Amino acid sequence: MLDFSKRVVLVTLISGLALFLIVNFNGTSLAQDNKDNGESNFTFEQQIKNFGEKQTNKVPKDYTPEEAMENGDITPTNITPKQREKINQFKESVKNGNPDFIRFTQFSQFGDPIITEFQFNGELIYYRWDSTRDESGRHIAENMDTGERFSVQEDYCKKLVNNPKMPYITNCYNSESYEF
Incomplete structure (x- = not known):
C-alpha cells in the first residue's frame, strides 16, 4: 500500500487536461520508484506494444x-x-x-x-x-x-x-x- 503521508500530488493543466503526478518528498516520482523496484515505468499497454x-x-x-x-x-x-x-x-x-x-x-x-x-x-x-x-x-x-x-x-x-x-x-x- 502506498504511504501518501510522504508524497505530494502535483496537478497540472495541459490543454485543458489534468495531469496528476505523485512525487515523494525526496523529489522522485512513483514511476521512478517502481523502476527502481524492478518494475517498468511503461504502462501495460506500452509494454504490450513494445513486445x-x-x-x-x-x-x-x-x-x-x-x-x-x-x-x-x-x-x-x-x-x-x-x-x-x-x-x-x-x-x-x-x-x-x-x-x-x-x-x-x-x-x-x-x-x-x-x-x-x-x-x-x-x-x-x-x-x-x-x-x-x-x-x-x-x-x-x-x-x-x-x-x-x-x-x-x-x-x-x-x-x-x-x-x-x-x-x-x-x-x-x-x-x-x-x-x-
Missing part, C-alpha cells in the same frame, strides 16, 4: 506429433526428461529475465493439434492458445462472462508462479491467470 517479434503461430495447418517432437514441443500426455528440462529452463529464464519461448502441443483423439505457446521477452509473457487446427471443433473455449466462444486466445502476463501442484502465469492484461 517485439513473436515466435508463436508458426506451425503448419497439418501439424503431426512427429513434427512437434522434432521442433522440441512439449507433449503433455508423454513428457520426456528432455521436455521436463526444457520446461524448467523456461521457468528459470523467466525468473532471471532472459527471453525464451516454449510450445506445448497436445493432440485430440483424432490427431488434431491444440497448441499453447508462451514467449517471454524479458518483461512480459505472451500467451497464445490455439485450437483452430482441431477439425472436430470440440476444443473451443468460452468466455464465462460474455458466453463468447473462440478457438484462439491471446494475452500478456507479467508473472510466472512456480506452484509445485500447478504452475501458472498471472498479472495478465485480459484475464487473471492461465495454467502453465
Whole structure:
C-alpha cells in the first residue's frame, strides 16, 4: 500500500487536461520508484506494444506429433526428461529475465493439434492458445462472462508462479491467470 503521508500530488493543466503526478518528498516520482523496484515505468499497454517479434503461430495447418517432437514441443500426455528440462529452463529464464519461448502441443483423439505457446521477452509473457487446427471443433473455449466462444486466445502476463501442484502465469492484461 502506498504511504501518501510522504508524497505530494502535483496537478497540472495541459490543454485543458489534468495531469496528476505523485512525487515523494525526496523529489522522485512513483514511476521512478517502481523502476527502481524492478518494475517498468511503461504502462501495460506500452509494454504490450513494445513486445517485439513473436515466435508463436508458426506451425503448419497439418501439424503431426512427429513434427512437434522434432521442433522440441512439449507433449503433455508423454513428457520426456528432455521436455521436463526444457520446461524448467523456461521457468528459470523467466525468473532471471532472459527471453525464451516454449510450445506445448497436445493432440485430440483424432490427431488434431491444440497448441499453447508462451514467449517471454524479458518483461512480459505472451500467451497464445490455439485450437483452430482441431477439425472436430470440440476444443473451443468460452468466455464465462460474455458466453463468447473462440478457438484462439491471446494475452500478456507479467508473472510466472512456480506452484509445485500447478504452475501458472498471472498479472495478465485480459484475464487473471492461465495454467502453465
